[in-house]
Amino acid sequence: MSNSIPEIEDTDLIFVFGYNAADSHPIVARRIVRAREKGAKMVVVDPRKTESARVSDLWLPIRNGANMALVNAFAHVLIEEGLYNREYVESHTEGFDAYWETVSRYAPEEVEDITGVPADQVRQAMRMYAAAPNAFILYGMGVTQYGQAVDVVKGLSGLALLTGNFGRPNVGIGPVRGQNNVQGTCDVGVLPNVFPGYQPVSDPAVREKFAKAWGVDSLPEKPGYMLTEVPHLVHEGKLKAYYIFGEDPAQTDADLNSVREALKGMELVIVQDIFMNKTAMFADIILPATAWGEHEGVYSTADRGFQRFRKAVEPKGDIKPDWEIFCLMATAMGYPMHYSNTKEIWDEMRALCPLYFGATYERMEELGSIQWPCPDLDHPGTPYLYAGNTFNRPNGKGVLFATDWRPPLERPDEEYPLVLSTVREVGHYSCRTMTGNCTTLQSLADEPGFLQINRADARKYGLKDKALLWISSRRGKVLTRAQINDRTNQGTVYMTYQWWIGACNELTLEHVDPISKTPEFKYCAVKVEAIADQAWAERYLEEEYAKLRRKLAEPVG
C-alpha cells in the first residue's frame, strides 16, 4: 500500500475497486465506516452489491472481467473533461501522450457494452474522484485475480497520478493484502527474482553482497520459477522436488486436478506444516512445525508495518520452529547453519537490507509498529510512500500507463452458461486448517460451503435456497449449497475457496496474468444442476466429509 490503513479514515473520498472489505478485512471495513461518519464520499466498483457498495454514494455494478475497459474509461473522462491535475502531470509524470492515445478510444459511452456501467455513472464517479481534495483507492482480488491484472493495477495508479493523489497522507492506492504475512514474505525475498529487501538477483553487486554475507562463492543469477508455473514444469520434466512450507496448494491453487498431477509427478515432496492437509497426503515426508502462538518473530502488515508477534503457549508434541527445521536441513546438506533465536536472524537480514536497517527488535518493541522504508536507527518509519512526489524510477517520475482491454479467457457458452468467481467469507480463512479447527468459527459455516446465486438464475435452473446442487466446469464437478442472494448479479455465481467437498478450485482454470502469473480465479465458465433427491445428497455430503476427515486423521494416529 502506498499509504497506511489508519489514513483511510481521514481521506475525503474512498474509491473501492474489486475489494470486499466487510468479508475480507472487517477491521479495514470499520475504518471505511468511520471515514463515512466523518463525511468522506465513497464510490464502489463491484459486480456484487457488497456492504461497501450498499453504504456508498455511488455504486458502479461492473460486468465481471471488464476492469481494464472501465479503468481506461475513467482516465478518458478525467482527461476529456479537463478534470485532471495538469500541473502535477507535467511535473511528476511521463508518458501522457501515449496514455491519451490509448484511453481516448475508451469513451464511457463507447464501452458501455463491455463494462455494463452506464456512461453517466462513469463520468459522475470521476467528477467526484477529481473533486475530492484527498482520495484513497482501495483494491483487492477483484483486480488481481484476472488474466489481465497487472495492467489494471497500473491503470488505477494512473488515476491517482492524473489527480495528484500521491505523496501525502490520506491518498494513494492500497491493495489490502490477503494473508497476514503475504507482505512480509515478499519483504524477505521469498520471490524468484529478488533477495530480501527487493534487491534483484540479476544485479551482480547485490549477489556479491549476499554471497559474502552467507559465506558462499556465488549465488544463482537466473530468476527462478513462479508458483503457478509448477504444474506444467513438472509435466515438462523440469521440476523433480517440491519443498512446501505452510501452504496447501491442493486446496488453494487453481485447477486442483492439475495440481494433484504435479504433486504426483514430483520425485520428492516435502511438506512442512502444522496440520495434516490435502497437500500433505501427497508428501513423502511431513515435518511438523510450531504454530502461531507457539513461536515468535515479525510479521509485516499490508501497509508495510513490521510488528513483533510472541509466544503464548508451549508447543505440544515433537515439533520445532520452522527456522530451526531449515537450519537442520541446511546443516545436513553440508552448509552448517545455526541461529540462537529469531532476533539473530532478523539482525542478519537487517544488515543486508537498507530498506529495513533501522527496524530493530528493540525499536519495534518501543514503537509497536515500524513501516518500511526505515533506513537508519533513528528513522521513524514511513507511513506513506513517494514524499515530494518522487517515484522509484531513475528520473523520479511516475509512468502513466494504459493498454487495451483483454477479455477473460473462458467465456460462458451454451454448455457452461454461467461465470464462476471465487470470493471470501468472513468466518473462515484460506485453506481453513486453522479456522476450521476453531470451534466458534467452524459453527459459522461448514461443508460444503455456499454458491451465491441471483434469484432469477436460481429460478431458471430450478434451485431452491439451501438446497444441495452440482456445479461443474470443463475441469471438474463438486457438490455445493445454493444461497439465493439478491446482491449478486445475474449470470455470475460466487463460491468461497476453503471447502473440501465444495472445492471451487476443482473448477477454476490455470489461465494466468502474463506478468504476475496470478490465475484468473475470478472468471471461468460453469453450469449448475439441481439435485432432485436432497435426502440422498445430504447423506452423500456427510459420508464424503467424514471419509476425508478420517483419511487425514489416519497418518497422525
Next chain:
Amino acid sequence: MEKKVRTVCPYCGAGCQLDLVTVNGAIVRAEGAPGRTNENELCLKGLYGWEFLNDTKRLSPRLKKPLLRRSRDSQFEEVSWDEAIGFASRRLMDIKRKHGPDSIMLTGSARGPGNEANYVMQKLARAVIGTNNIDHCARI
C-alpha cells in the same frame, strides 16, 4: 493467575495487535490491543481464531511427529527428527546432483511462521541448494 502476551493476529494483512490471555499455560481468550492498525478492535477471527491451538480436531489433527512414507504406496510412519532430516536432505542432494539445483522448487509461507523463518528458507534455497526457485502464495 492470568497472563497476557501481546501478539499480532495471524489471519489477514490488517495486522491487528491482540493480547492472548492464558491461565495455567492454556489460552482462555483474546483481547484487542492498541495496535497501530486496529486500535483495540478485533473481528471474529481475531477474537476466536486461537482455538485451533487446543488441537480441537474439528477438522484435522495437529502434526506431532515427523512422518515418512518410504514409497508412494506405503503408509506414513512416525520417525525421529534425525531420520526425517537425513531422508529429506539426502533425497534433495541426490536430485540436485542428478538434475541440477533448478529442478528443486520451494514455496514459502505467508501465514503463521513469520519473516525470519521465510528469510531462512530463501537462504536455504539460494545459498545451499543454489536456486532462485522460491515463491509463495502472494501470486494466487
